[in-house]
Every structure is written in structure tokens, then in C-alpha cells.
Amino acid sequence: MRVSLAGFLAFVLCLGWLSAHPPKGGTSVDNAMDTQLPLKTFRGMQAEAKGCIECHAKKNPGIVADWKMSQHAHAGVSCIDCHGVTKDSPMLTMDGHEGSKVPISVLVSTNTCAKCHEKEVTEFRHSGHVRGAVQIWAKANMRDLMVMVEGRNHPDLKHAPAATGCQQCHGSIIQLNKNHRPTPETWPTYGIGTAFPDGSVGNCASCHSAHKFSLEEARKPAACASCHLGPDHPDIEIYNNSMHGHIFNAEGAKWNFNAAPGTWKVPDFRAPTCATCHMSGNAKSAVTHNVSRRLKWNLFMPLSKLRTGGYETASDDYKYENKITIGNPLAGNPKGPEAARAEMEAGCVDCHNKQHIDNFFIMADKNIMLYNEYWKEAVKMKDELAKKHLLGKDMWADDFQNTMYHMWHHEGRRMRQGGIMGAPDYSHWHGVFEVQQDIRKLRKIYAKRLKTNKIED
Amino acid sequence: MRVSLAGFLAFVLCLGWLSAHPPKGGTSVDNAMDTQLPLKTFRGMQAEAKGCIECHAKKNPGIVADWKMSQHAHAGVSCIDCHGVTKDSPMLTMDGHEGSKVPISVLVSTNTCAKCHEKEVTEFRHSGHVRGAVQIWAKANMRDLMVMVEGRNHPDLKHAPAATGCQQCHGSIIQLNKNHRPTPETWPTYGIGTAFPDGSVGNCASCHSAHKFSLEEARKPAACASCHLGPDHPDIEIYNNSMHGHIFNAEGAKWNFNAAPGTWKVPDFRAPTCATCHMSGNAKSAVTHNVSRRLKWNLFMPLSKLRTGGYETASDDYKYENKITIGNPLAGNPKGPEAARAEMEAGCVDCHNKQHIDNFFIMADKNIMLYNEYWKEAVKMKDELAKKHLLGKDMWADDFQNTMYHMWHHEGRRMRQGGIMGAPDYSHWHGVFEVQQDIRKLRKIYAKRLKTNKIED
């Protein structure tokens, strides 16, 4: 183990403290942007950057090769522009190294990206993506699952599940040790909701991977697929199951993914990718990095609800209020759920007539509401069992609660997301077909507990 | 909700009627072809089509862009050729619109495709693909599963599982409302067995997606993958697991998928795709759209049986007899199962010697027969339980029947299909490894019920 005991204890203490005290987003959160270096206005390469490039081309050739292919390199944006920080920045990880005197950070936050891409970062800040990390630490049951349940509350190993699992998609709340180095428990992560020491939240490199930061990459389904997969939200599987995915998988290799921002549209492609529907411009909506904006429903919650909450708040809560919150799960379109749907449908029109679109959404919406019927029945049974003290304390060892969790978190999401994204196999076999069996299992356990007045062993 | 209550009630009544009265395939089924417009013989663009194109290029640019890339456009086949109908056609959905006086249908059936592609449509009509939709509605237990069980018999929502699930692959029996518009419960669907108001069955666009109708697309595994996937017939997963898929996935992007019909053969590709084995021409079999023709076994049924039934009948039953039937589950090669196998093997020879092919099929066939041994044991137990009234009424809440269903419909198909298509992981881990555990579970439940003379709660 390369982490010292002292270092680890410091981390554990820090984590304990975290539960009680939401971490501050840097030393001077209110003017966090002030810790960013101003953007240079000339196009040439900085002398210091040449030093970085020459040395790292030998040590880490992939980084430099990537950058050379990037729009950044072509625009004269180089190492220091993103990694350079002020000496007193909460982001500082090295105050010069290998002969260079430039203070730098190995971390690059959205504050940095916003120096040039302010519109994109603002939109992104309004999206559910930024809730990724902070919402986890805002919920006691999530912390318990990761650390106590899965990590067995083991003194040395308990943070491994979060570090190798949750945080790699959700992001982490990055902590620096006393030497200003990010701790292994919180970094590296490619998680999209990563909270940085400067108080900013979010990670552009989740989709536009470093150090190429490619537009083309983020337009392809693979960019979303490394997180949007698996039993609880099999979005890439859903896409592949859909007619859209069918067409992309058959022909997408020949499409034009490299159109300039805001100009990517039919016939650059024959079928939409994730980015097309959720982000690309159409008749009713400009290009947006707020992926929640065109969503009518919240489909990850146990009960499907209309997204009536406007913008996401988790990033601002963290950055400006120093609070770790679950944000705004009903974030969506500031004009409400029907406006969200209208902005989504404006994309469908490129290839489908109105009757087609209307019919499709009528049934997909009904499918979502149908799921709610299952959920409400389960809740009713659970409430009655709770009242009669017939629920186990450890929900993961209690068949009723465990089945109910899966009915929501796994099967129920697949039913809803499969239907709304045109994936019959996920809507049916991985969705409602399993949900209907879950409810039967719940009814059986419920009846047995009521009958015997005890929890089965 | 955009569907009126009256409209919905009309639909529900219609569905209720459907159960008792198989829907007629149009007003004048016997001469359904007569409702098709004759194919024009000149190559130029029709004046009306120019109107369509100009307007839809603005409203739905993807449709027009697709068509422009199609062989249809190059051959002068345009909008009206496929969408134009007679005023009294059962397919009519709009009697002129936006200034045009041409009566059209938003639906395009195989009757239309057959105007030019008669051979392909006839072959397709002989294949199991056309059973897709009608077989579902022909079986009471399937209707129950979709509407009563999964749909909770909910007055408003009960058709959502079928509409978002089953019908998107199997196809629907399209119903038009009083305004001649297809109902949301039955359209849109890309399902391959869709039954149209003109009595024709099948959907060419399932594999050759609109409006490009590409040959290349249908030759790629992705075309089959949007339906042939998942727990009950993971055919794309099986392909990816096979050496054939391994080679395609490593190199296929460079192969020639665009050879003219009937000319696509080695070395256009280095390994077969789904279409190569099941459809492409070889020494013993011409190109065919009858995908059942080279199948020796029926591997979707609970007990594997040799395909001795000749051609599929479901399409003709619907079109000419006005009957919704399960068709001919033993449809295959009109010359019988060994002829089917011989036609399949004639493709293998391109890359494999006879010893290799013979050995492979000896063991794959044994694997299929081995599955039958498991199934027959289960049936014997079930029959005895039934005789002693030890089977639950709701099969989905009865552990014995539910496990038996999965042993057949999921695990048992994977064992058989995995073996016959060279996918060891599916034959073993997703197949026989699970089947052997299913049979153990069945034996336990069986023994317990016999011993206690009751169904466990």
C-alpha cells in the first residue's frame, strides 16, 4: 500500500467530518472564479508550455499526441492554460516541478473550461449531470450502502466500493492531502459530477476525454455508454435495441460526426445518437449541454414524476452555499414538462410525421404511468408491513424490501426507459415482464407476513 | 393524453371484438392487390412527387435525405409510388393534404413492395417472420400476459406493454380509427410481422429501414440485432460470442456489403453475418427471404422438433382466409429438415471442410436433443402435479410453472441456439449451466408438493 497510515487516518477523519459538515468548495468559494488565471489573448505557444510539451512527449507521449490532435492545440491553447493555477489556489497540486516554476494543478475543473466555454458550462450546471457526486454524499442511505454495507465497514478497505464503483461515474468530492495531492479515495475519477477543490462541479472530460476533448467523441453513443449501461439504466443497451441504434450500428461508421458546433444535423447522420435527441439543436431548442432540459419525466425515481422543477441546483448549492445537497431531482425544462416534451419532439420531426410522434409518446407515457400502478401497490403493502413491524432492519437481507428495491431501481427503470426510448426488449423482457413477477413475489411475502405475523427467516 | 375518450373506447371495444372475431384483412381481402396503384413504367419524377419532396425536405429533411441516397431515388421510384393509394383503399389515411389531392397512406405494406419485389415478398411470406404479430393475438395466453397480467387489466393503460414491447418486434395488427388514422395502440411499429389493413402481412422496413431501404444495412448483424437479442433469443449476443462474430467485429468495417443482390459472397466478407447463413445464395440454395428455409429444428418451442411443415401459412391465413392463426410453427424447408440442413451446410463449405462441418453439427444436434431430455422430465413432473391439483392458477406466481417457463423460454433456448450457432458462453453459462439448476429447482418443488400435498405459499 502506498498510502501512509497517517494519510489514511486523515482521510477517514475527513470523511467522518464530511458527514456532519458539508465540505466547502475551496478557501474562497464566493469568488472561486478569481483563482483562475486570465485567458491569454495571443495565439502563439507559451514558453513554459513548450517545456511541458517537450518533457511530457517523452514521459507521457499519449497525452501530448492527444493534445496535438485537439482543437485546443490548433487554437494555441496549451498546458498552462488549463493546468496553471495561482500559488494560493485551492486547486494547486504542485508548486513547480522538474525545473519549471509554474504552479500547477493536475486537476482541471469546469471553472477552467468556462474561461472559454462559459455557455456550455452554464447549461451543464443546470442539468442533472451535476448532481452525480454530491447527491450520493447527501444521502445517509447511500453512504451506508457504499461504506458500511458493501465496504463491510472495514477499517482499511471500506472505501474501495465507492472508489472503484460509484465514483467513477457519479464523480467524487475530491480531497487533497496535506501535500496537496488528491487522495486515492477520491481521485482519479472520470465521473461527470465530480466536485473540485475550487468549488466547481462537473467534469467535461467525462464525455470529451482528455487530452483531445473531441466533439466527435461526445456525439457518439460510446461516450454515454461508459456510464449509461447496466441493470439500473441500460441506456446503451436500450439504444442498441432501438431502431435508431440498429441504423447507427449498421451505418454510423460512415456518418459525419465532425460538423462544427451547432451545425450537426440531418443528413450528417441517418439516425439520432444520444447527443442528437438530448443535446443537438432543432427547431424548438438550441444546442444545449443541459441534458435534463428535454425530459418530461423523472424516470429514475421510485415513482415517475413530471419534471416541474426548472434548473438543477446541486452545483450552485455546493459552489456558492457550501452545501452538499441532493439538488433538484425534478429539474428539467424551466417552462415545464410539456415544454420539455415539445423541445424533444422537435427533433423527431426531422424523420417522423406528427401522427407517428404523437402515437409513440401516448403509449410510452402510458407505459410510465402503468409502472406507477405497480409501484403504488408495493408502497401500500410496505407501509402496512412497517406499521405492523414486519419489515427487517437490514433492507438488503429482507426479501420484501430487497425485491421492492429491484422492482424500482432495476426492473422499473428498464420498463420506463425502454419504452420511452423505443427499446422493446428492455421495456418488455427486462422491464414489465420482470416487474409483474416482482409484484407477485411482494404479494406473497406480504400475505405470509400478515398471516404468520413474523418475518420469515 | 392526445387520444380522446371516445377514440379509446372505440379501440377497447375493437380489441374486445378482436378476441372473438379475427379482424378481416381489409374491405376486399380476396383482391387486396387490386387496391394497389399500378407501377409506372417511365423513369422520370412524377409532378406530385416533386411537391411532396419540396415540402417534406423542409418539414422532415431526414426522410428526403434518406430517400435521395436510396436505390429507389436512383431508379425514379418516388413518394407516390409507395404512399399513393386509391380513394377506397383500406390503407387510405389521408385523402390529400397541404394542397395535394393525391390520396395517400402513411402505411406501406408488403403489397406495395411486391409491385417490384414480388419474389422477395413471396419468399418472405413463406418464412416464420410473418407469424410475428398474428400468432400473438391467436393465443389466449399471450393476450392475457400482455393485457391482463402485465397491463394489470387497467382500463386506460393496459395496452402499453404490448405497444412499447411485444409489437415493436413482432408487429401489430394495425387498426385505423374512424378518421382513417392508425391508432396509438397499434402504430407505429417496426415489427416484422405487422398485419396491414389491406390484408398483407410483413414489414420490409424492419430490416431495410425507411426511407433508404438499404441492402447493405440488412446484410449487417445490426439489422437483426434490434429484435434478435435478450434473454429469450440472444442471437446478436450469440453471434458476438462466436468466432464468426469475433472476425466481423474485428474487421467487418472494411468488408464489401454493397454487392448487387445475388452477388454477395466470399471474399466480399471474411466471416458470415446473420444474412449470409440464413439468406445468401450458395451452391445448394439461391438467395432467399425465407429465413426458415435452412432451419432443421424449431428451437423456440418448448420441445425441440424437426421442421417438417413446409412453408409458413400465417400470412395467407390472414390475407385470404381472414383468420388470425398461429400459422405453422414447423415451417421450414418444403423438402424437409435434412434438406434444410444441407442448404445451410452449403454455405459453411466456403470456409470449412466437410469433417469440420459434420463434426460441428453432430454435437450441436446432440446438444439440442439433450435439452429435450431436461424438458421431458419437467413435463412429466408438471403433469403429475396437475393431476393432483398441485399447480397454482396464476402461473407467474407459481414457482414450479414460472421456473419451467424460464427453463424453456429463456435458458433452454440459449442452450440450443448458443450451441447451433457456435457460441460457447451462451450454450454453457447462459444455457445448460442454468437449465441444470432449473431442473433441480423443479425437482425440489415437485418433491415438496407431493410430500406436503399442498402448494407452498
Place this chain on the structure above:
Amino acid sequence: MRVSLAGFLAFVLCLGWLSAHPPKGGTSVDNAMDTQLPLKTFRGMQAEAKGCIECHAKKNPGIVADWKMSQHAHAGVSCIDCHGVTKDSPMLTMDGHEGSKVPISVLVSTNTCAKCHEKEVTEFRHSGHVRGAVQIWAKANMRDLMVMVEGRNHPDLKHAPAATGCQQCHGSIIQLNKNHRPTPETWPTYGIGTAFPDGSVGNCASCHSAHKFSLEEARKPAACASCHLGPDHPDIEIYNNSMHGHIFNAEGAKWNFNAAPGTWKVPDFRAPTCATCHMSGNAKSAVTHNVSRRLKWNLFMPLSKLRTGGYETASDDYKYENKITIGNPLAGNPKGPEAARAEMEAGCVDCHNKQHIDNFFIMADKNIMLYNEYWKEAVKMKDELAKKHLLGKDMWADDFQNTMYHMWHHEGRRMRQGGIMGAPDYSHWHGVFEVQQDIRKLRKIYAKRLKTNKIED
């Protein structure tokens, strides 16, 4: 069935004999290499090869087309060079045919490949890959699972699960019948650990598929994916879930996979494939076909152990000692586990800084050790149940043993392999999330058995 009864009985007898007597690796194992024809030194095409090519170009055009695209063809290596054998070779399958008098073998073993690629074959022989087939037949419980449990000990069908499943990835111990033809129970197979009649073990064509034997193919994830998938080691799923796979899937189609051996490196690619990390050259390790060499841990065993065993021995045991052994499960780097890790990390440096790499492996290692905690608890419970005769005889029908098997063989591998290869969904949802539920199930069964002093039915 094309196999005669006599032939089958001979095979069954042979299999029975196999259990008791490890098969010899050919008639003269000690000088197995002597049965190989010497490599020709001129570059022209042999006259006999021209005969092969002309005839097989008609009969099996795919084989000849493949070969024409191969480096072999360009280097003048043709049919006889690989398929020609001496008359008394244990590999002989046909002593001339169709007018040719050249004795040939339809089988090509690593002995043949080693005539030109000795370094690669030697490295491969040192890797865990060669344990594939022999380890299965070395373990009584594996034979039982395949033949008795899954094959139902059926007189005619019992070998189908091994032939369609296990052996297609693991490889088989190829047996020839009295006519020198490989038996259907043991061939064809693409299994990487196939043991040949000449005593050599391993199959180069598993990754470099015949008859192109492409370098490019083996560098792509698809080459590994046809075996490294599924519930027990979802390595391709893990790769696709990782940031590495995300990048490959988005851009890999444009990378250069065709660099000459030993020259393939950044910026030929932007992200590593399986081959990059496990086989390609880097600052601390030359290119190697010993895929075990850079592995610190054995992660397929029930308890994770450090790889301290040096080279794999199964191939040499078979070839030189005539023994079927489980080989050396702790084979890895001859300098030990830390050297293995250092050789692996030397690849990471291309794109990641040391802090990143160190932090990543600290937590991935902890995740592996955390799994061990779960396993040790399970073993303790199992030992106590065994002592009290509370374990069922048929482990597959015993809930405790069956769950424990899955906790190790499926869920536990996914937790460990998912973490160490950067795949959060597999580490978490398919891994530790399921492992923690397994342990709860085990605890329940354990408590119930202790309490009731009987095995539940």
C-alpha cells in the same frame, strides 16, 4: 447422426480411459518437434501448394481468399508448410487425397507455428492460456459438471455440453479415431488451450483466425471478446464500460492497428485495447505472448492470491511428462507480483501521471482484498456446516453451496476484475452489490441450518 455406433463406443471407452490415464501427447512425445517438416528456405510457391490452392479455391474459396490476404502468402508460406506432416506423424489425418500424395493434417498445432514464431510460442507456453483445456480434464469436479451433471450422464448425449460449450473457449484434448479423423467430441474447437496429438498445447488461431492469421485482428478487443465475456469473466463488457473502451468504441475504427510487430504504440491508438496492456511492449517489458506476465493477482480463484509462481507449467507437463495437470494457477511474472505490476504500469505511463496510476491501483487492490473478506466469511460458515453434516451432497441443488459458487465464480470475479480494469458498473452493480447480497443469503441459510439442524428442502 453421422457418427457410427462403433465409433462412438470407441470414443466413450477412450474418455473413460482418459479419466484414469492422462493421454499421451502423441506417439513420441519427447521428440514431438521431430515430426514437423523442416521450413523451406526459398520464397517461391511449392508445386504441391499450387494444386491445393487451385482445387480449394473452388471448394472452399474463403480459405484461399483469406490466405491470399495473409502475410503468409506474401512471404511464400503456403498450404503444405503448415498442413504437411510426415507419414508417421501423430497429427496425420489424411495420407494424400484428391490426387495429391502429400500426407497432411487438418490440424495445425503450435509446434508448426513455432517453426517460424518460436519466441511467440514459447512466451505463450509460459502463459495461463495453455492451461485452458488440460486443467478441465485434470479436475474431477469439472468432468462431473460437464458430463454427469449437465450431460445427465446420458449414454449418447453427455458430451454435448463440453463440445458446444467449455471446449470452444478452453480447448479440447483432440482425439483421432481409428481412421485418423478427429472425433466430433473433441474437434472442431477454437479453444486457446487445445492439446494436439503431437503433444503441443495451444491454438494461435484462437486470436489470429485462420487462414489470414492477422496481427490487426488480435490487437482488437473483438479477438478476446469471443471468450472473455459473460457472467464469470465479463472482460469485454468491462472494457466497454471503461474509459478505455469508451474511447476505442468512439474512435477506434480510425486507428492504426497494422503497425509491424513491436512497433505498435501511441499515437497509433488513443486508448489501449486488451492487447496493449497485456501484451504490447513498453518501457519495462518487451512485447510478450505471455498474458499472465503482467498480472499481480490471480483473480479467478475463490480467494484472490498474489501470483508468485513464475511460469505456467501445464503445457510442459502435457508435452514432456505426458501428464494432464491443472498447471500453475499462480503463474505470472517470474520476478514476482510487484514486478508484474511494474511491467503493467509501464504501459499506463504513456497517458497517465504517476499519482493517477498509484492512486488507481491502491483502491483497485483494496477492492480485491475486500472481496477476500467476503470469501473468508463464507468459507468459515461452510466449514462449520460441513463439520455438522449440513451440506447437501449435490452442490448444485444445495442453496448454500450454489450461492457460494456464484459469489466466487460470477459475482466475485466481476467485483475484482471490474475494479482492476476500471469498469465501475461491473465492479459495483454486477460485483460488490451482488456479493453483499450473496453473503446475506449465505448467513440466512447458515443460521437456519444451525438452528434446525437440517438442510431445508
